[in-house]
Amino acid sequence: xxxxxxxxxxxxxxxxxxxxxxLLLGDGVFDTAxxxxxxxxxxxxxxxxxxxxxxxxxxxxxxxxxxxxxxALAERFARxxxxxTVTRGPGPRGLRPPSDPRPVVFAGAAPSPAGLxxxxxxxxxxxxxxxxxxxxSRLKTLGYLDAVLAARAAAAEGFDEALFRNTxxxxxCAGTGNLFAILGxxxxxxxxxxxxxxxxxxxxxxxxxxxxGLAGQERSLPLAEWLxxxxxxxxxSLRLLAPVAAIGATSFDxxxxxxxxxxxxxxxxxxxxxxxxxxGAVA
Amino acid sequence: xxxxxxxxxxxxxxxxxxxxxxLLLGDGVFDTAxxxxxxxxxxxxxxxxxxxxxxxxxxxxxxxxxxxxxxALAERFARxxxxxTVTRGPGPRGLRPPSDPRPVVFAGAAPSPAGLxxxxxxxxxxxxxxxxxxxxSRLKTLGYLDAVLAARAAAAEGFDEALFRNTxxxxxCAGTGNLFAILGxxxxxxxxxxxxxxxxxxxxxxxxxxxxGLAGQERSLPLAEWLxxxxxxxxxSLRLLAPVAAIGATSFDxxxxxxxxxxxxxxxxxxxxxxxxxxGAVA
Numbered sequence: 001x002x003x004x005x006x007x008x009x010x011x012x013x014x015x016x017x018x019x020x021x022x023l024l025l026g027d028g029v030f031d032t033a034x035x036x037x038x039x040x041x042x043x044x045x046x047x048x049x050x051x052x053x054x055x056x057x058x059x060x061x062x063x064x065x066x067x068x069x070x071x072a073l074a075e076r077f078a079r080x081x082x083x084x085t086v087t088r089g090p091g092p093r094g095l096r097p098p099s100d101p102r103p104v105v106f107a108g109a110a111p112s113p114a115g116l117x118x119x120x121x122x123x124x125x126x127x128x129x130x131x132x133x134x135x136x137s138r139l140k141t142l143g144y145l146d147a148v149l150a151a152r153a154a155a156a157e158g159f160d161e162a163l164f165r166n167t168x169x170x171x172x173c174a175g176t177g178n179l180f181a182i183l184g185x186x187x188x189x190x191x192x193x194x195x196x197x198x199x200x201x202x203x204x205x206x207x208x209x210x211x212x213g214l215a216g217q218e219r220s221l222p223l224a225e226w227l228x229x230x231x232x233x234x235x236x237s238l239r240l241l242a243p244v245a246a247i248g249a250t251s252f253d254x255x256x257x258x259x260x261x262x263x264x265x266x267x268x269x270x271x272x273x274x275x276x277x278x279x280g281a282v283a
Numbered sequence: 284x285x286x287x288x289x290x291x292x293x294x295x296x297x298x299x300x301x302x303x304x305x306l307l308l309g310d311g312v313f314d315t316a317x318x319x320x321x322x323x324x325x326x327x328x329x330x331x332x333x334x335x336x337x338x339x340x341x342x343x344x345x346x347x348x349x350x351x352x353x354x355a356l357a358e359r360f361a362r363x364x365x366x367x368t369v370t371r372g373p374g375p376r377g378l379r380p381p382s383d384p385r386p387v388v389f390a391g392a393a394p395s396p397a398g399l400x401x402x403x404x405x406x407x408x409x410x411x412x413x414x415x416x417x418x419x420s421r422l423k424t425l426g427y428l429d430a431v432l433a434a435r436a437a438a439a440e441g442f443d444e445a446l447f448r449n450t451x452x453x454x455x456c457a458g459t460g461n462l463f464a465i466l467g468x469x470x471x472x473x474x475x476x477x478x479x480x481x482x483x484x485x486x487x488x489x490x491x492x493x494x495x496g497l498a499g500q501e502r503s504l505p506l507a508e509w510l511x512x513x514x515x516x517x518x519x520s521l522r523l524l525a526p527v528a529a530i531g532a533t534s535f536d537x538x539x540x541x542x543x544x545x546x547x548x549x550x551x552x553x554x555x556x557x558x559x560x561x562x563g564a565v566a
Contacts, residue, residue, distance in 0.1 A: 002301060004301070011300075011302065012300065013298035013299055013300050014298065014299065014300075014301060015296035015297065015298060015299075016296055016297065016298075016299035016301065017294075017295065017296050017297075018285060018287070018297060018299065018368075018389055018391065019294065019391065020306075022306060023303075023305060023306045023368075023370075023425065024313070024366075024368065024425065024427075025425065025426075025427040025428065025430075025431055026309040026424075026425050026426035026427055026428050027427070027428055027431055030307070057428075057432075058435065081376065083307075083376070085301075085306075085307065087306075093364065093366070093391075093393050095427070095430055095431050095434045095458065095459065096434065096435075096438070097431065097435070106301055108301065108302065108376075110376050127416065128414075128416050128417045128418075129414060129416040129417070129450065131411075131412060131414040131417075131429075131450070133410065133411050133412040133450070134411045134412075134414075134428075134429050134432070135411075135432060136428050136429060136432070141309075141426070141428050142306065142307065142308065142309050142425075142426065142428075143308075143309035143424070143425065143426020143427070143428050144307075144308040144309055144310070144378070144426070145308065145309045145310055145340075145417075145419050145424050145425075145426050146414075146417050146419060147308075147378055148308055148310055148378050148380065149340075149417070149418060149419070151378045151379065152341065152379075152380070155379070167412065167414070167416070167450035175378065176378065
């Protein structure tokens with residue numbers, strides 16, 4: 001199901017300007033959110049991140065349009081993944097953005113299986129590096145091909161997801177999520193400067209860490225240090241907090257680490273409160 | 284003017300599936316070609332590169348569709364820039380490509396001013412690096428945001444175009460073209476492995492070099508070496524062979540270098556023959 005210009009429509013072709021810079025140049029950003037019980041979890045954070053991402057590309061999008069799109073779709077599902085896309089809109093030939101952009105907002109929703117949240121994952125380090133020299137590495141831009149190619153390579157080797165190092169060799173993120181390593185009582189995640197999306201769940205997990213007896217830290221670490229971690233976690237808005245069972249040939253017992261269990265519970269409670277459901281309904 | 288599904292249409296919205304992976308993930312490639320006198324210059328090379336690019340992403344596109352799109356548009360203009368876009372088509376939610384892709388092909392054309400070809404350019408080295416670890420760095424993918432951002436930064440400083448170094452510090456390319464340095468009798472261009480598009484004009488220039496008394500070479504060079512070049516050139520399908528007048532604060536008298544004049548003449552003659560026009564009509 002699709003939201004476009006204030007209307008809900010079923011799938012299929014809709015009128016669209018093929019001169020849209022989102023389509024021609026990847027000149028736009030998107031967001032993926034979880035909706036439960038007719039409400040978007042962390043709705044304000046998702047909205048604000050999209051508005052900020054568009055601003056960082058140099059165009060303004062009205063927060064109300066994003067809110068309306070997400071909310072209209074959330075109300076139609078018990079549990080949904082909502083993807084909201086914002087492009088700079090159409091422009092003249094070439095790279096130069098129009099001086100008076102007319103951003104395009106649309107969103108799609110599909111049922112999201114509860115089993116996705118918290119399911120363990122095996123990660124394969126990708127050959128492709130995350131390019132932390134580009135501001136795009138800190139945004140969910142429409143240019144997502146590196147993640148597509150790395151996911152294909154990971155799947156071909158029997159893994160669930162790709163792990164990206166950046167050009168300096170530090171672990172940055174997974175193809176579709178942020179990463180955390182538990183090292184003793186430290187809960188370490190790469191800093192944004194390493195080429196990392198400011199994940200909504202990432203921020204929540206850093207906030208919840210102290211109450212779970214962990215010291216949250218943003219710190220660059222090479223892959224070799226991650227392989228020595230007590231537990232590794234992947235976070236995103238649909239998987240929430242997913243224990244990483246392996247990185248390449250190295251296995252982790254992340255799912256049974258006591259702090260992971262505590263964090264997962266705390267996160268479920270936060271989302272349950274935000275969406276007005278019992279904690280057991282989150283995952 | 285637009286070619287879509289065998290039809291020529293004027294601008295404006297057309298029916299389009301917003302689940303298209305080109306739009307949502309940058310999962311597609313494009314090509315820009317020059318048409319003169321109703322013919323596409325180096326048409327077979329442009330077609331073959333697009334087909335190969337799609338194949339490298341793991342999907343097949345019929346060469347006949349690309350040919351038809353380019354040719355139908357070329358016939359409507361005396362001199363046009365034709366942009367042909369190929370996406371993997373729609374797919375289910377997530378990164379995983381559909382097993383049975385239905386690629387979408389469309390193309391747009393606009394008059395291309397003859398003055399663009401061969402006009403001198405000033406380049407500003409970009410802060411964003413070209414990510415040569417990604418296969419996307421050797422394709423014209425729909426994820427073009429780095430070039431958009433770098434072009435904006437260059438324009439803000441009064442430059443025409445951005446120059447990209449790769450993550451190892453070697454000069455790779457400009458935002459919208461390949462680069463050549465003339466060092467004595469050597470005509471040096473970065474190898475594809477440095478994160479470089481196999482440019483159609485780049486290949487022609489390498490082919491024409493010996494007849495112009497130059498030894499064409501694919502070689503990695505750091506920016507400092509480029510700044511000592513006798514002349515620097517940018518090539519693409521619309522600018523053809525453009526002398527670079529400056530890289531940052533370093534000026535070049537590229538436009539008056541005798542080998543540059545010879546190369547430009549030879550290239551004009553090649554294109555004139557290909558399109559059936561007098562050499563003087565090319566640029």
